[in-house]
Amino acid sequence: MNAVGILFRRELGAYFATPLAYVYTTIFLMLAGVFTFYLGNFYERQQADLVSFFNFHPWLYLFLVPAVSMRLWAEDRRSGVIELLMTLPVRNFELVLGKFLAAWVFTGLALALTFPVWLTVSYLGDPDHGVILASYLGSWLMAGSFLAVGSCMSAATRNQVIAFIFTLVTCFIFIVSGFSMVLDAFSGWAPTAVLDAIAALSFLTHFDAIAKGVISARDLLYFVGMIVVWLLATSIVIDLKKAE
Amino acid sequence: MIELKSLTKRFGSFTAVDGISLSVQSGEVLGFLGPNGAGKSTTMKMLTGFLPPTAGTAVVNGCDVQENTLQAQRQIGYLPEGAPLYGDMSVGRFLRFIAEIRGFRGGEAEKRVLQSVDRLELRGVYHQSIETLSKGFKRRVGLAQAILHDPKVLILDEPTDGLDPNQKHQVRQLIQALSQDKIVVISTHILEEVSAVCTRAVIISAGRVVADGTPVELEQRSRHHQAVSLVMNAEIDVSSLRGLPGVADVQTDESGQQVTVFPANGQAIFPHVQALVQEKGWQVEAMHVERGRLDEVFREITIGGAQ
Numbered sequence: 001m002n003a004v005g006i007l008f009r010r011e012l013g014a015y016f017a018t019p020l021a022y023v024y025t026t027i028f029l030m031l032a033g034v035f036t037f038y039l040g041n042f043y044e045r046q047q048a049d050l051v052s053f054f055n056f057h058p059w060l061y062l063f064l065v066p067a068v069s070m071r072l073w074a075e076d077r078r079s080g081v082i083e084l085l086m087t088l089p090v091r092n093f094e095l096v097l098g099k100f101l102a103a104w105v106f107t108g109l110a111l112a113l114t115f116p117v118w119l120t121v122s123y124l125g126d127p128d129h130g131v132i133l134a135s136y137l138g139s140w141l142m143a144g145s146f147l148a149v150g151s152c153m154s155a156a157t158r159n160q161v162i163a164f165i166f167t168l169v170t171c172f173i174f175i176v177s178g179f180s181m182v183l184d185a186f187s188g189w190a191p192t193a194v195l196d197a198i199a200a201l202s203f204l205t206h207f208d209a210i211a212k213g214v215i216s217a218r219d220l221l222y223f224v225g226m227i228v229v230w231l232l233a234t235s236i237v238i239d240l241k242k243a244e
Numbered sequence: 245m246i247e248l249k250s251l252t253k254r255f256g257s258f259t260a261v262d263g264i265s266l267s268v269q270s271g272e273v274l275g276f277l278g279p280n281g282a283g284k285s286t287t288m289k290m291l292t293g294f295l296p297p298t299a300g301t302a303v304v305n306g307c308d309v310q311e312n313t314l315q316a317q318r319q320i321g322y323l324p325e326g327a328p329l330y331g332d333m334s335v336g337r338f339l340r341f342i343a344e345i346r347g348f349r350g351g352e353a354e355k356r357v358l359q360s361v362d363r364l365e366l367r368g369v370y371h372q373s374i375e376t377l378s379k380g381f382k383r384r385v386g387l388a389q390a391i392l393h394d395p396k397v398l399i400l401d402e403p404t405d406g407l408d409p410n411q412k413h414q415v416r417q418l419i420q421a422l423s424q425d426k427i428v429v430i431s432t433h434i435l436e437e438v439s440a441v442c443t444r445a446v447i448i449s450a451g452r453v454v455a456d457g458t459p460v461e462l463e464q465r466s467r468h469h470q471a472v473s474l475v476m477n478a479e480i481d482v483s484s485l486r487g488l489p490g491v492a493d494v495q496t497d498e499s500g501q502q503v504t505v506f507p508a509n510g511q512a513i514f515p516h517v518q519a520l521v522q523e524k525g526w527q528v529e530a531m532h533v534e535r536g537r538l539d540e541v542f543r544e545i546t547i548g549g550a551q
Contacts, residue, residue, distance in 0.1 A: 006344045010333075017332040017373075080328030084389075087292040087324070088345050089317040242294070 007098025066167035069150020077158040131213035138210030141223035148230035178202025251300035262451035275442035276431040283451040284431040321395035327386030331375030360388040449546040463536030475530040
C-alpha cells in the first residue's frame with residue numbers, strides 16, 4: 001500500500017476512535033429525514049422521486065461538512081503532530097490527499113446510510129433509479145467540494161472554530177452565487193459573460209443538473225476541478241503556514 | 245555525515261538561525277546547547293526538512309535536505325520538541341502506522357515495531373491509547389518512533405525534558421547504545437546531560453555557534469578548571485594560599501571553612517596547595533580538584549554572545 005493509502009486508513013480510523021463519527025452520522029441522518037419528510041413534503045408531493053431529499057443536501061452539507069473538515073489540519077497543527085508527519089518521508093500532496101479521501105469516504109458512508117429513503121420511495125412507487133443514483137453521485141461530489149474548501153480553511157488556522165466558520169462562509173458564497181436574487185444584483189450592469197461565470201461557479205447549478213439525472217462532463221469536471229484546486233491550495237497553505 | 249553550510253533562517257525581520265556551519269561525523273553524539281530561543285529547534289527543523297532555510301544548505305549523508313527531501317528524511321529519525329503524537333491511537337497502532345509509512349510491510353513491520361517497543365520497554369502499554377500515558381511514556385513512544393527504521397541519523401529535540409531521573413538515565417543509556425554507527429544530535433539545556441552522553445558540544449546563542457568542542461574542552465574554559473576545593477574543620481587565614489605560585493584568587497564561604505583556590509590560566513596548583521596544607525598543619529576534611537563547570541562556561545559564553 002502506498003503512503004496515501006496508509007494515511008487514509010489512519011485518518012478514517014481516527015474518525016471512529018471517538019464518538020464524533022457516530023454523533024455526526026446520527027445528526028446527518030436525522031436532519032436528512034426531517035428535511036425530506038417535513039420541510040420537503042415528501043408524501044404530499046405524491047411523486048415517486050427523491051427531489052425533496054436531495055434538494056436540501058447543499059444546506060445540510062453547509063453545516064455538517066465544516067464540522068468534519070475543521071479538524072483535518074487544525075488539530076494536527078495545534079498538537080504539533082504536523083511536524084512529525086511532515087518529517088516522515090511522505091510528500092505534501094500525499095498527506096493532503098490521504099486526509100481528504102478519509103473525510104470524503106466518511107461523508108460518503110453517512111450519505112450511503114440514507115438508503116432507507118431510497119427503499120421507501122421504491123416501495124411506494126416506481127422511481128427512476130438511474131436519476132436517484134446520479135443524484136447520490138452528485139451529492140457525494142458536492143460533499144467532496146465542500147470538504148476540499150474545508151481542508152484549505154483548516155490548513156490556514158490552528159483554531160477549529162475559525163476553520164468551521166470560514167468554511168461555512170466560503171461554501172455559502174459558492175451556494176448562493178447561483179441564486180437568482182444574487183444574480184439579479186449583477187444583471188443590471190454586469191455583462192452576461194460575468195453573470196454566467198458567477199452562476200457557473202455555484203454548487204447549486206451543477207448539483208441540480210446532476211440531480212435531474214443528467215451527468216454531463218461539464219458538471220463532473222466542475223466538481224472534480226473544485227476538489228483539485230482547493231486541495232492544491234491546501235498543499236500551498238500548509239507549506240506556508242506550517243512554521244507558525 | 246551531516247553538513248550544515250551557513251544555514252540561515254529568518255522569520256520576518258527576526259533572524260532565528262544566523263549562518264550556522266557544522267560538520268558531524270558518524271559515531272558522534274552532538275549536544276546542541278543554548279538558551280531558550282537560541283535557534284536550536286529551528287536548526288533541527290531545517291535539518292529534518294520541516295522548515296526550508298532562508299539561506300544555506302543542510303546535507304545528510306550526501307542528500308541535500310532541500311532538493312532531495314524524501315531521500316534525506318528516510319535516513320533521519322526525528323523526535324520533535326515535546327514529542328507530539330496521535331493521542332487517539334494505541335501505542336501499537338501508532339508505531340505500526342509509522343512503520344508502514346517508513347515502507348515496512350507485513351512481518352517486517354511487525355518485527356520493527358516489536359524491536360523498538362522492547363528497546364523502550366513499552367510492552368506494558370502496547371494496547372493503551374497514547375493520550376492516557378504519562379509524560380515519560382509519551383516521550384518513550386516518541387523515541388520508539390524515531391529509532392524504528394534504524395536510521396543513520398537521529399535528531400532528538402530535548403529527549404529527556406520532563407522525565408524523572410530514572411527515565412533520564414534510561415534515555416541516556418539508549419542514546420549511548422545507539423550511537424556507535426550513527427550520528428546522534430540532541431538538543432538540551434540540561435548541562436549534565438552533555439557531559440553524560442555527548443562526545444561533542446556545540447553552544448549556540450542568538451542563532452550563531454559560539455563554542456564547539458568536546459565537553460572536557462568546554463569544561464577547561466571554566467575558571468573552576470583545576471581549581472582546588474578544600475573543606476577545613478576550622479577557619480583559616482587564606483592569605484598564604486593567595487601567595488602560592490599560579491593562584492589567581494581564593495574564595496571562602498560564610499563559615500570560612502569551605503575554601504576554593506582558583507588557578508591562573510588553568511595551571512595545576514594542586515601540588516602547591518597540598519604542600520602548604522602540610523606545612524601549616526591544617527586539618528582538612530576534604531580536598532579535591534575540580535574539572536570545571538559547564539554551567540559557568542555556558543553562562544559566560546551565551547551572555548557574552550548575546551551582547
